[in-house]
Amino acid sequence: MxxxxxxxxxxxxxxxxxxxxxxxxxxxxxxxxxxxxxxxxxxxxxxxxxxxxxxxNRSNSVGVLVSELHGPFFGAMLSSIELELRNAGKHAVITAGHSDEKSEINGLDFLIDRKCDALILLVDAISDDYLIKLSKGNTPFVILNRNISEISDHCFYLDNELGGYLAAKYLIEQGHKEIAYISGPLTKQDSTERLTGHKKALAEANIPFKESLLYEGDYLTKSGRDGINFLIKHKTTFTAVACSNDEMASGAMRGARDHKWLIPEQCSFIGFDNAFFTEYLYPQLTTINFPINDMAKMSTQWILKNVYKQKELDITNMFIPELIERQSVKKN
Missing domain, CATH: 1.10.260.40 (lambda repressor-like DNA-binding domains)
Structure with missing residues (x-):
């Protein structure tokens, strides 16, 4: 050798x-x-x-801590990060915290102990205070899908409230007034912000928000199916369902078909994320685009610029959602 x-x-x-x-x-x-x-x-x-x-004094590796590894959302995010780092001659070290505070902290400690030069974090359970304290340490990091005002320049996030608002507003514009809502876990910032936006659109149209039309899911396909079954079992009346992500929307659509409902003739559906599979559902799913690839790429470029001094570029921290209109919403 x-x-x-x-x-x-x-x-x-x-x-x-x-x-x-x-x-x-x-x-x-x-x-x-x-x-x-x-x-x-x-x-x-x-x-x-x-x-x-x-x-x-560099490991040329960046630690990536995410809440989960499964699903199209995290797959797209991790792929964008890994590609951007690889093109810059760096490597990703990836671990998951499973939305549990102890597991997320253990994941952080693991990545720091591995001497990662910087961290990219998408965490749910670790508190703002913990992350603010961490920012005073020696390992630089960025946060995805979350905004903490004290360290906002390290945060890359979507205007989730606007996304929830756009989804409900679109349904209302198509003549829907009885709108069910299947949320993600309401302990998560993005879930609560999307629901806030949903309620805002209803209020603007003088449509009362009904707790009986709310089902709290967990962002997984099965909870979308469980949600539609719950709503039907409790004999709530609705003509449309807004879902806090596309996986739950696909599960809810499957549940509606189990009850022989026609989509969108008997019930309309709108999702959130614009996951790759939404174009392959039948009918194709109307949804809100979450530019997670762009967000992941931008957060990685922040590290390349501020840690490795490789990039000179303008940094965008907040991303704007867009309505993607397809065939799953009936127009009245």
Whole structure:
């Protein structure tokens, strides 16, 4: 196995020059870099990543802590982060906290102990106070899908209230007045904000919000099906259902078909996220677009800019939802 000394000798440059090339040091001439790279290729030299980390005080890895690993939302997010990091020569270390405070804190400790240079967090159970305190530590981080005013420049989030408002407003514009709502867990910030937006649209149209038309789900497909069954069992009257994410909307649509309901003729449905599968449902699901790929990419670029000094770009922290109109809503 070739050594850095052999690379130095073959390239005709000093050991320190080879080290600067390996660590992407900015004060290296193009000619020197070309010599070192050519020597490395000829010798089939692979740099020792541990040694490089010790020399540069960087692990070249970014820790990613998410609440869950399953589902299209998290898959799209993780794919965007990993691709952006890989293109920059960095690596992602991924773990899940399963929306449990102890598990999320353990995940944080694991990533920090692994000497990750920075962290990307999508956490539900860890308190704002804990994250504010963490921001005073030595490991920089960003937060997805959550806004904490004290550290808002580290937060990348959607205007969830506007999203909930747009969904309900669209249903109302199509003539619906009896609108059921299947929410995500109301302990989560995004769920409560979407429900707030839903209620705002109803209030503007002088439509009273009925607790009997609310079912609290868990963002999973089965809870959407359970929600529609609950609403039907309790003989509530509604012509449309707004769901806090697309997975629950797909489950609710399946539940409606179990009862032989026609969609959208007998009941309309609108989701939230614009997951890839919404175009393959029948009918195709009207939904609210959550640009999670763009948000994940932007948060990663924040790290590349502020931690690795690789990027010079304008940072956008808040993202705006958009209505995606398809065929699952009956127009009156």
């Amino acid at each position: 070739a050594t850095i000394y052999e690379v130095s000798a073959l390239a005709g440059v000093s050991l320190s020059s080879v080290s600067r090339v390996l660590n992407d040091h900015e004060h290296v001439s193009k000619k020197t870099k070309e010599k070192v790279v050519a020597a490395m290729n000829e010798l089939n030299y692979r740099p020792n990543t541990i040694a490089r980390s010790l020399a540069s």
